[in-house]
Amino acid sequence: MSSTPEQDIPEASAEAPEGTEADNLAIIARQAIVDANRAVYGYELFDRSTASHSHTAASDAVLLFNALSYAGTEALVGKKIVFINCTHDSLAGGHLELIHPDKVVLEVPPLDDSATAEEIEARVATLEALRARGFRLAFNQHVLKRNYVSWLPLAAFIKLDMQAFKPELAGPLVKFAATHSQAKLIAEKVETPEQFQLMADLGVKLFQGYWFARPSLVKATTIRPSQATIIQLINLVRKQASTTEIEELLKKDPTLSFNLLRFINSSGFGLSCEVTSFRHAVMILGLKKLFRWAALLMTTSRAGGAPPAVGTTAVVRGRLMELLAAELLPPEECDNAFVVGVFSLLDVMLGVPLEKALESVALPQPVTDALLHGTGVFAPFLDLTRACESGDEVAFAKAADALHLSNRQVNWAHLQALTWAESLGEE
Template sequence: MDTPDISNTATPAPADLDDANIARIARQAIVDDKRDVFGYELFDRSVAHKAHTAASDAALLFNALSYAGTEALVGKKTVFINCTHESLSGAHLELIHPDRVVLEVPALPADATQQEIDACVPTFNALRQRGFRLAFDQNLLRRNYAAWLPMASFVKLDMQTFGLEHAEKLVKFARNYTRAQIVAEKVETAEQFEHMQSLEVKLFQGFWFAQPQVVQARTIRPTHATVIQLINLVRQQASTEEIEELLKKDPTLSFNLLRFINSSGFGLSCEITSFRHAVMILGLKKLFRWAALLLTTSRAGGTPPAVGQTAVVRGRLMELLSAELLPPEESDHAFVVGVFSLLDVMLGQPMTKALESVALPQSVVDALVHNKGVFAPFLELTRACESGDDDAFARAANALQLSNHQVNWAHLQALSWADSLINEEVA
């Protein structure tokens, strides 16, 4: 039979990477009756999340959007996420675009009372009003779940729990009492597929079509101290300028924010390439939610301090040098070039691969990847300042017509600025 094209387009992380720095997300295709991919169900396979909890639900969505490269993971397809009832009220859902996500809602425990079942309806209604679609398993078709029936956009029928002779009755009931699309799941044989197809079921999932595939991605996480500092700024309703200054201090923080806000799950129609624009688009409320989620997936260490400090010095030095010769907005981009110039080291992968998951202006990419364009000479001079190579320093400074005094003074300022940031964190 023909199988859908669901090849794993994301590059697996090297086996020797620290497990704490790897996001593992399994996906399984949901296909239509022509076996074209309709969407993907995602499962968290990270080491840190063995149990399915509200925290793991939040981490799964956060990792899918921020780390694994949403385009490589699911493309433009619909995403199905298994939820706990606790996570359905979670603030993490405010960070995603509801058009892209279907929330899979489990039945309550067998000993749940009718009052407890009915009490879920207001939560479902609130989610639907925000634009989310809900999927339920076949327990929805039981008498005591009648109040849930109008909430369903999808009903998933588990082919391993009933014989084919009962399929028609279940399908008819679902069609008579809901407006939901029916998904035949755990389809493992051609006979099951053909029988459900004859009942005009249009969506299918199971090993007969595709086994779950695990996509791995290297993550870089800011230190707890930096994320807490961001959270405090947001809670104090700090200005955009103050928040932008913090983002400039930590390349891992700014990298994660740009990658997150430009993921397809966030739903923007244009790419955001500056820290200031990202803060303004996200707003304080969503920025707080994002930072809180980032804190739960961060650890005490983060990127090695020497690498992060060097990146910050580069960013500040390029910003100062370019301010002598370029318009203010170009100096902002020069800072980004410098601070992201060590992404390949942070991520342990080539620069071209590292930049695939973050939206940047072409002039920034040209400097980082091709060593050309308006920012390339500034980056070359910045590297020369680190190398101690007098000849390379002289060539790079002369190319920009900057005096030794100008460059050395800017370098000292950049080093002082980076040192002050470290002292702030220690304090």
């Protein structure tokens, strides 16, 4: 429930980097919630991608989206629980449909001091619906006030802010919470050993605050599709397009397909197996969730997207590899060939080494082998594709010969791939 004012965050996060780099950087602060032995129980997350720390329904959605899509790796939360601050508007937001409730605790603020008992009561239906879907709810000590009696049974966690009450009130508050709820208690804003000992002696098991750990920053480079492409996806979904049509669009835009695979395989999505094909991803998400995902991606993307030339080259590579593979490999391998070609430029798009870029997206082993090690069934196709771009006749001849493909076959496929990529820009 920490609103975490600016001074609570290290200086490094006070301002977002300027220019394009800032658009591609998700900066998330996290503060550990620990047990009495300082073992990490979970993390509370805060969005620090911009200098503005306003807390709105939109910022809640962006934080959750960035946390799950871009930094939702071992580096951010591992297998720990995530605590996310919410506004009451965001509690009714569609973005919550995209995440697995097991992973996330929603921190629910009290209403304004001027709120009537009826207004407080009116929120119960929304909170109960979230609980029914499997979300756990956290409240601060306001939930122990008489007006909030209808909220108290819904609490999985109650956070007691050590800066908000005098030490002599700690005992009565803990006793009241333990008597009237099943909630786990968290002492937050613990800044001294005396505060920790006071709450531990009262039976509180979880703690958060500067005495344990200041918020640390986790930065994740993001890669955003152009808004035009996202709108295209949204329109396809709205008109109930077929899986094949949606798959075609994903194959046209490497940034879109990269984002989708990375998101659906994030820990927050809660799947038990990795999804490695576009078609599978679309089928698992379904149109409703795909629409939610695209709409949220739209709100967090910048106008430009990746440099057009890089994106075009990636698409040409993907299409060329797909066509070449169709000559020699079974049909089901052609999609993987396309992925190898498209993702072979992720390092350029993200500005990080390819190995690091691929850490955040699930891919079949043969795809990874080709991209990182130049080995496996797709490696010769990638070599040939790169040779087509280079103008190096010796390398071209050697690569084509390795696959027993004639110059005519390769040149025809390359021409088709270039034509296909150009046609995408005209739609």
